[in-house]
Amino acid sequence: MAPQNNSLLELSCVSKYFGGLAALSEVSLYIKRGEIYGLIGPNGAGKTTLFNIVTGLYRLDEGEFNFDGIAYAHCKPHVLAEAGIARTFQNIRLFANMSALENIMVGRHVRTHTGIWGALTRNVAARAEERAITQRARELLRFVGIDGPHQTLAKHLSYGEQRRLEIARALATDPKMLALDEPAAGMNATETESLKTLLQTIRNSGITVLLIEHDVKLILGLCDRIAVLDYGKKIAEGTPDEVRRNQTVIAAYLGGEAA
Amino acid sequence: MNLGKFPYCKKCNAWRVFAVLAIVLLALPFVTDALLGRGWVRIADFALLYIMLALGLNIVVGYAGLLDLGYVAFFAVGAYNYALLSSPQFGLHWPVWVVLPLGGLLAGFFGVLLGAPTLRLRGDYLAIVTLGFGEIIRIFLNNLNAPVNVTNGPQGISMIDPVQSGGISLGSTQQVFGITLPSVHLYYYLFLCFTLLVIFVSLRLENSRIGRAWMAIREDEVAAEAMGINTRNIKLLAFSMGATFGGLSGGLFAGFQGFISPESFSLTESVMILCMVVLGGMGNIGGVILGGVLLVLLPEALRNGAGPVQQWLFGKTLVDPESLRMLLFGLALVVVMLVRPAGLWPSTQRRRELSDDDDDVVKQELESVYGSSK
Numbered sequence: 001m002a003p004q005n006n007s008l009l010e011l012s013c014v015s016k017y018f019g020g021l022a023a024l025s026e027v028s029l030y031i032k033r034g035e036i037y038g039l040i041g042p043n044g045a046g047k048t049t050l051f052n053i054v055t056g057l058y059r060l061d062e063g064e065f066n067f068d069g070i071a072y073a074h075c076k077p078h079v080l081a082e083a084g085i086a087r088t089f090q091n092i093r094l095f096a097n098m099s100a101l102e103n104i105m106v107g108r109h110v111r112t113h114t115g116i117w118g119a120l121t122r123n124v125a126a127r128a129e130e131r132a133i134t135q136r137a138r139e140l141l142r143f144v145g146i147d148g149p150h151q152t153l154a155k156h157l158s159y160g161e162q163r164r165l166e167i168a169r170a171l172a173t174d175p176k177m178l179a180l181d182e183p184a185a186g187m188n189a190t191e192t193e194s195l196k197t198l199l200q201t202i203r204n205s206g207i208t209v210l211l212i213e214h215d216v217k218l219i220l221g222l223c224d225r226i227a228v229l230d231y232g233k234k235i236a237e238g239t240p241d242e243v244r245r246n247q248t249v250i251a252a253y254l255g256g257e258a259a
Numbered sequence: 260m261n262l263g264k265f266p267y268c269k270k271c272n273a274w275r276v277f278a279v280l281a282i283v284l285l286a287l288p289f290v291t292d293a294l295l296g297r298g299w300v301r302i303a304d305f306a307l308l309y310i311m312l313a314l315g316l317n318i319v320v321g322y323a324g325l326l327d328l329g330y331v332a333f334f335a336v337g338a339y340n341y342a343l344l345s346s347p348q349f350g351l352h353w354p355v356w357v358v359l360p361l362g363g364l365l366a367g368f369f370g371v372l373l374g375a376p377t378l379r380l381r382g383d384y385l386a387i388v389t390l391g392f393g394e395i396i397r398i399f400l401n402n403l404n405a406p407v408n409v410t411n412g413p414q415g416i417s418m419i420d421p422v423q424s425g426g427i428s429l430g431s432t433q434q435v436f437g438i439t440l441p442s443v444h445l446y447y448y449l450f451l452c453f454t455l456l457v458i459f460v461s462l463r464l465e466n467s468r469i470g471r472a473w474m475a476i477r478e479d480e481v482a483a484e485a486m487g488i489n490t491r492n493i494k495l496l497a498f499s500m501g502a503t504f505g506g507l508s509g510g511l512f513a514g515f516q517g518f519i520s521p522e523s524f525s526l527t528e529s530v531m532i533l534c535m536v537v538l539g540g541m542g543n544i545g546g547v548i549l550g551g552v553l554l555v556l557l558p559e560a561l562r563n564g565a566g567p568v569q570q571w572l573f574g575k576t577l578v579d580p581e582s583l584r585m586l587l588f589g590l591a592l593v594v595v596m597l598v599r600p601a602g603l604w605p606s607t608q609r610r611r612e613l614s615d616d617d618d619d620v621v622k623q624e625l626e627s628v629y630g631s632s633k
Contacts, residue, residue, distance in 0.1 A: 055485060081487030089485075095478035098471075106475045110487025112468055116496070119467030120460060126467075133468070173487050 008033045014063035023049040024232045036209040038223035045229040055087045056080040084176035088166040094154040101150035104137035107172025140168040160191040177208040288444045300443040307450035310551035313535040315504025321542035323497035324477025326386040329393025333502040335524035337362035337509025345420040359510045366506020367499040374498035401521040415520025422514040540602030
């Protein structure tokens with residue numbers, strides 16, 4: 001399974017240890033440009049660990065990690081955000097006391113440049129940039145379907161809206177890859193359905209999506225390819241159909257020895 | 260709750276308010292002088308100095324959410340910079356327009372110096388390190404009289420030049436357009452200009468890309484970094500911006516007082532400035548100004564008022580006003596924090612955060628429970 005030329009993200013033999021515990025051991029995978037790539041596995045399988053490595057929150061102990069042809073093995077999160085990886089969090093981490101609009105405006109930080117001087121003088125360039133930031137933030141709010149007053153504090157939004165706002169904030173960084181950590185957690189069927197549509201629209205706009213999800217139905221219906229992790233190892237990879245029929249995967253999910 | 264709601268101002272109304280405010284501020288020293296005496300003009304000067312300090316600390320604590328208990332150190336750096344460069348201590352008498360900016364820059368540098376090792380710390384831990392930093396600076400100034408005498412130790416530096424430029428000294432009475440302006444009045448106007456500058460800078464920064472990044476760090480540092488904010492640089496920027504304001508007002512303080520000693524830069528001062536920020540309303544410029552004014556005026560008012568009130572009530576002075584005033588002052592702080600936990604004039608955001616708009620919450624809860632069934 002050699003990485004192909006059109007792969008955006010490549011992990012080779014990535015390991016991560018917490019104390020003596022191998023949270024990830026020698027996981028290799030690649031994600032192609034423009035696909036929706038799913039990551040599933042039982043609780044504690046290492047999905048979030050892998051996710052945190054890809055977004056720079058954890059440093060990997062062994063292995064390599066390339067994004068868009070450049071090695072990023074030991075970079076800080078903001079470097080990876082600049083490189084084009086944007087993420088959401090499993091337990092929503094919005095800027096709770098900032099308005100919905102401001103949350104997204106913060107996301108534009110990495111693509112804008114106004115410094116102290118621009119802020120103080122409010123010169124032509126700074127004003128133009130500020131207008132562009134606001135406009136883009138409004139567009140993104142509409143895009144994820146949060147209507148109503150933009151000044152609502154993030155924490156006063158409904159749960160589903162908070163999830164979507166987090167996606168909008170991530171999209172504001174103009175990512176090449178959007179990494180979502182259980183975006184459908186706690187959502188009802190209707191909300192999940194609209195999330196699915198949203199993710200498809202995002203993919204169609206050319207953004208690669210990496211998705212961790214417990215909702216197997218959602219992930220099988222949405223992803224182009226899926227990797228299955230169990231005890232920190234990749235036990236299967238392939239299209240939803242392949243994974244669904246994989247005996248090791250069935251064993252991992254249902255317990256017992258693989259038949 | 261409509262405590263925080265202010266009447267909606269149209270643009271013309273805003274100008275009217277602005278004009279009235281300007282006249283009040285300009286006339287204040289004369290009115291105060293006539294009604295209460297010159298001592299109160301001096302207190303007004305100090306109020307302005309503290310407002311500058313509080314606004315500087317507001318950048319660090321209010322915007323970036325970094326609890327700094329050693330802020331007075333930057334005030335000290337600015338003050339000693341001024342004192343050493345324009346006093347007989349070294350025989351240097353550099354012009355004020357060099358010394359003041361230099362004090363700001365130097366304090367800003369010290370801000371980075373404090374910020375760099377504390378980047379990974381938050382909350383209580385950061386508070387303790389900054390507390391230590393503040394004390395180190397004070398003790399350093401206290402002991403830097405041997406083996407080489409730099410700061411004159413606990414005796415402090417005296418005979419510091421007043422703020423002066425082009426033969427006009429703010430240290431003595433001046434005639435301007437036929438109006439006689441005593442020294443305290445002159446300093447009042449000088450401090451007012453600097454305070455307005457600091458307010459302007461704070462306002463501009465608050466509503467900018469940098470200001471949003473500060474607030475994002477305050478709200479959630481991990482998320483802020485994941486969104487591409489270089490938290491190291493942005494935090495250092497907050498520290499150095501806040502410190503610059505501190506250094507600037509330190510220089511003004513030294514010129515105004517003519518004498519400084521390490522005693523003026525104790526932990527109590529740091530705590531006092533922090534109180535102004537928290538009591539007034541963290542992150543809200545108006546609130547911080549209000550906090551600064553109150554915390555300077557209240558102790559003075561108690562000092563001057565406690566004696567006569569006791570005379571009137573009991574016919575004699577039961578408790579020494581001097582010892583009573585800090586008791587009452589502390590009591591006032593406790594009451595304010597109990598009644599208005601977000602500060603007297605909170606920023607819209609903190610107000611919403613702490614106000615009990617249970618209705619909204621209940622409505623949302625109901626929606627999230629039953630809303631899906633429709």
